[in-house]
Amino acid sequence: MSTPDWFSSSIMARRGVAAGKPGREHRITDAEQGKHHFVYGPYAEPVLTVAPGDVLVVDTEDAFSGAITSEQDKPSEKLNHPFLNPQNGPFHVEGAEKGDCLAVMIHSVETRGEWGTTALIPEFGGLVGTDATALLNKPLPEKVKRMRIDAAGVHFSDKIVLPYEPFIGTIGVSPEIEAISSLVPDYYGGNMDLPDVAPGAIIYLPVKHAGALLYVGDCHATQGDGELTGVAVEQRATVRLQVDLIKNWSFAWPRLENENVLMTIGSARPLEDAARIAYRELCRWMAAEYGFEELDAYMLLSQAGRIRLGNMVDPKYTMGASILKKYLTA
């Protein structure tokens, strides 16, 4: 996928240090990555240092580190908590400092194999008791489904073929002093599982540590709202990203832009707090940069806001609140 037409008018292109100019392209294969990471934090050595404007072409693992290879596999035997959801990186971005914004344009997410995997994992998912919604009911049976991915889409079954609508499940920067499991989404990004983090979108991440320390992994071939079982169509993929730096643009939670909308992303439990975070951030953004009184923004969102459920299964739930750009520039 090439750069979309609207890119030149994006915040990334207008305000970034590289201002949309492509820099060097870096290829990160499995060999270059070496070992993957299972926390978002500042304690790992960067695998690479890049400049604003550079392009990263990264081979990612699936959320199971490829350990599930057959429908006869039992997730409880194959998965080794806390070593789940392997991440590439961290990528150190030159010049990034706390208080800046790291902008990441997602150019493409291409499958690396011809198979995607989904599963029922004991005590994990939206319609079962979990380690937090701790119940005495017996767990559901374990189950693995492998799906062929080809030009026609994702073959859920002989009869049901879903469109290939890939996105990045987990992406973010390092916290300042914490190292958080890559299963968690939070203010720095992480395991948001939000289908809008897709080719054609730019995600804006608040830098907390020198060099930003970008991590990425966990691509999905497609996913429903909420990632109901806790597992999407997990796939190994090659992602093509362009990073840029917007100096001194500081905000509390990840933001996203695509051709049509501005979006703010909140992660919390209970789910209404994720929605509140996302919508409050959007009010504040509209007030700070688009000339709205905060209460007018609030009233407009009550009529024209949209909200997408990313996940309702991770340690924090994720929602993305959005508004059509055309209403902001009217």
Place this chain on the structure above:
Amino acid sequence: MSTPDWFSSSIMARRGVAAGKPGREHRITDAEQGKHHFVYGPYAEPVLTVAPGDVLVVDTEDAFSGAITSEQDKPSEKLNHPFLNPQNGPFHVEGAEKGDCLAVMIHSVETRGEWGTTALIPEFGGLVGTDATALLNKPLPEKVKRMRIDAAGVHFSDKIVLPYEPFIGTIGVSPEIEAISSLVPDYYGGNMDLPDVAPGAIIYLPVKHAGALLYVGDCHATQGDGELTGVAVEQRATVRLQVDLIKNWSFAWPRLENENVLMTIGSARPLEDAARIAYRELCRWMAAEYGFEELDAYMLLSQAGRIRLGNMVDPKYTMGASILKKYLTA
């Protein structure tokens, strides 16, 4: 709006007693209605008895009973709790018994005036402390906005014109022995504030009391996901509905069908429970009537389910989970 093409293949047309054949048309003006109701319950006298297949053309009030007429009005002075969200009906449907389903096709929702109203009401809304999320922070200032509605749409401001996308905020049948405030959404319908309850959709409601006792009111000219301030573009409207009866079709929560999707609607707090209810009902529906193993339905929804946030402001929050019909009949 006339009956849509796909109507003949709908559950209502296939399984209803009237099977899609239009019956008598009943016109309910303000005068015919007389006083409105503020609870969903079995203790009010039916305003009318209708037969399956009959069409109801009902003039509804806005959620404020028309008490807010100017941007200088203060909601706290004009509104008189618990006499909020006036409802038309109840309409007794001949032959309806506990265990049946009342099917309601929504033909049209036409504005009765040229103005819609929205407001900030103290301690009410998604981004403020409320009577339940009880905080010590001072309330936001009160505010009223009146918006012209015309062929161009809803004039939020000189520059922002939103499309007219009307729907019914509150519709449902009577509980068996309870009489619940019309501000509440629950298993019988009520104040769901879900934009999918719109012209072109059929809502299926579980009958709990003889005659079903249909109530309807609270039309919105448009609304964002979540109805963030607690108030949409509230309007007086004329709704055109066709009712039918599906005998011995019993389920736990409201269901909805339109051209493309089947939807199940859950209302609860916290918000994740609304999502769980909606998605579980959808799993069960797919298993009971579309040949899925329940766990396969669960896994399919994890890849292809969609969920819409109706409200995050009412006494219970509402979400509607859906799946494309084409995946069910594949």
Place this chain on the structure above:
Amino acid sequence: MSTPDWFSSSIMARRGVAAGKPGREHRITDAEQGKHHFVYGPYAEPVLTVAPGDVLVVDTEDAFSGAITSEQDKPSEKLNHPFLNPQNGPFHVEGAEKGDCLAVMIHSVETRGEWGTTALIPEFGGLVGTDATALLNKPLPEKVKRMRIDAAGVHFSDKIVLPYEPFIGTIGVSPEIEAISSLVPDYYGGNMDLPDVAPGAIIYLPVKHAGALLYVGDCHATQGDGELTGVAVEQRATVRLQVDLIKNWSFAWPRLENENVLMTIGSARPLEDAARIAYRELCRWMAAEYGFEELDAYMLLSQAGRIRLGNMVDPKYTMGASILKKYLTA
């Protein structure tokens, strides 16, 4: 149990119309009650009209209407939703009007039989999936336990004898226009399942309807915090209550007083909202009547507040926040 020593200094005695003077005593047996009620609302005929100061001696049913009589019974076969948790009353209190407070001194709760009953009911309880926390896990097995109640206490098993610490699970006044299931706790009281509503306590209820319309039922021989399975040691009991009226004392949620503490009671989901309601009401009470700045009350409660979990299983969860009286009158 006779009137406790501290009663003369209670709010009820100081501010009530009857001011602690006992009036007539009314005996309500099963025969006098006739049919029980399953909603709190204004649509039932009062079973009796009493004056402030009068004493009510009421024979209550257990929450199952006595339908479970053996450990071989299956709750799912014996219980008939929504006809659960039968209530005595309503009792019309002369002179009570919206805006007043109904004060109810609980003198005693004496068991009417020598057996208490507890049970596991499918999809009901704190550690299982429910109709709201809607999951796909299989329900737990059903189970009934009958326990002898005698002078030694409640015989949970041969080895475990729990103290008899009886209280009233469900008590309250009628909403203004709603009729709410007796399974629900809310601003008017109802199914709070809070062990502090016990002999020696006075509960203060906000009158919403002329005559107050007091309902009472659902006595427990003892109960743990949260009523974890949803079922306590349910018993048929005789309760001895004295009612009084405090004119023009209006507040948002039930309040309680005993020898040592003032308590405010909140019911909501999620559970933190019940806690917020209870603690905010306590701040406001301390500010309105005990000379505290609201923020000082808030800071004092952070050091000296206590909170009790009533239930975590009913349609709303209940918590009671309290402060030692000695800190208020210091």
Place this chain on the structure above:
Amino acid sequence: MSTPDWFSSSIMARRGVAAGKPGREHRITDAEQGKHHFVYGPYAEPVLTVAPGDVLVVDTEDAFSGAITSEQDKPSEKLNHPFLNPQNGPFHVEGAEKGDCLAVMIHSVETRGEWGTTALIPEFGGLVGTDATALLNKPLPEKVKRMRIDAAGVHFSDKIVLPYEPFIGTIGVSPEIEAISSLVPDYYGGNMDLPDVAPGAIIYLPVKHAGALLYVGDCHATQGDGELTGVAVEQRATVRLQVDLIKNWSFAWPRLENENVLMTIGSARPLEDAARIAYRELCRWMAAEYGFEELDAYMLLSQAGRIRLGNMVDPKYTMGASILKKYLTA
């Protein structure tokens, strides 16, 4: 405080490697500690290595690192997120491995100064909008209160003197690969703010990393249930702890024992999930080690369980569920 009488019958004494025999005493002053830590994790160098049975006498800082010294201070100016809630340690315990239990007997918590501090911090606390319950209401004013601590107790005001009931707000072991803010309570302990973690209690922590890596800090002179404002009577204190190791005793969440009860501690949002975790762990403990059928334990807790609200303000809320020991050994 010396070792309590019941200590010899405790799990720690019966099952620990040191079996209650006091080892060496280690004195950790501010100088020995050097810099404090603000995350619970495996990336910091141990300040000391100790043997099972050893006694640690540790000088702790208050949660503000002593930065608030006057009632005129503004928390928003003095506090420097994320450098909040400084922790002593980590202490490496010889022989501790993943799958073991670290037992910590709390002998005493003595104030190091004659002042305790509490405060209102913007967007932090149980009755205000926060970073997660994200609202548009204006924050409350900031406020600091300093309280003298002496033999009479904690002088909240001239008239209100609260008993000195000290406990450890934050204690725990390191996660395996994560480094989590010391503001967070979770499965490894951390910022539980539970008043039962007090002199006379033994806390049992699940070891996740070689050496256990014990951290401790954040002592409170007293605290109400829930720590309502988010701030207790914060004090610098000297804590006296004895550590022991129970090999191969693995469980999911912190456990606690004192003279009368066994307690399990859960931390989560929403609050009901904290309660569920705590009560499920208690069911499981009773079933695994005290001969109960799991469902009988569940039914007993419904009658005799107690639950204490630690905090309702931290990133996760904490509750401790308990049962009298006498019912377990009956």
